[in-house]
Amino acid sequence: MERAEMKRLMIVETRDPIATPDAAWGTGLLIEARQAGTACTLMLAENGTLGARAGASPSWLVAAADAGIEILADAFALAERGIPAEQIATGIRSAPLALIVDRLAAGDPVLWR
Amino acid sequence: MKVLNILSTGYRATLEEQDDTVLWISQAMKRAGAELDLLLRASTVNYVVEGQRVVPLSIGARSQRNAPDVHAQLRDLAGGGATIFLLREDLELYGLLDRPRLGEVRLIGAGGLPGLLSAYDQVWHW
């Protein structure tokens, strides 16, 4: 059952991070994986991007950024919700959704939530 | 190819479907030769609890005779060779650590998940 260690792991969080306590589980997994040497990305999409606004990020999202997790937010969903670049919280970057396809094509595990 | 199915949503349309549809598709794929294991977390950890009983459902004059049995679905998957992993932290969170449960499961802690995911060609989250 042994295979090569995971090089990268991406989780896509589409749910409202403030109203959905279970959203924290994904970042918990990413932090564990990061500590095990895996490069980890959390991609916020749909209502997940509501956590990207400065002042709105739940503590577990801040902790994930502090732990070295790359946190991205779908540019389309940010615009749809009126979150301009200058309002995005520190540690979170706007990115194209298509990055998910690139990770899939590279064979990286991508978990959709 | 070996796949890990992570289940996070329990009792999704089980009364309408007479089963859990993710367990069902897993069972169907196993019968077609798929190599897959399951990781139960969040509400799906309750699937391992013994003593689940669906009260016969009647809507007007329409009574449902065959109720879902998610516990038996899991047992079937385990019997078919799937390893059923159970997230220890969630078992505790849902107050199930000391409850009688399905024997054919393996507890895994959150710290073991990166290693577990690494052991599969593909990981799907439901």
Next chain:
Amino acid sequence: MTRTRLTFLLMDAPFESSRTATAMRLIDAALDRGIDVNIFAYEGAVGLPLAAQTAHANAVHGRDATEEDHPLPREWVAALRDKAVERGLAFDWVNCGLCVEERGAAGSIEGTRRGTPADFWAMAAASTNTLVVATA
């Protein structure tokens, strides 16, 4: 050079969730990158390619049917299918047959077919990777 192929499993019924549009954007992006795609429509997602979907006027918006230009998931599916054909890419849309039957959802657009979980497994096994977009 080996071609890249991705499999997507969709589960949400049309007009119910943001996931439908997001998934369509992802499939579109995959085609832009020259990636062959498989789609397995499970449960409510078998309604996405239903040929009987009809655009409607919207009095609240103050627009007739033409002005409203209401998007229909079947048109998105058709647009992705056509884009794949234009680019010489594979586009295999499979509806879970039992899911179609229990919903009375027969009558999908051309270029889609009926299948089983075994088809999903075969698609995934032949793919570089798989993304499951399950209902919340």
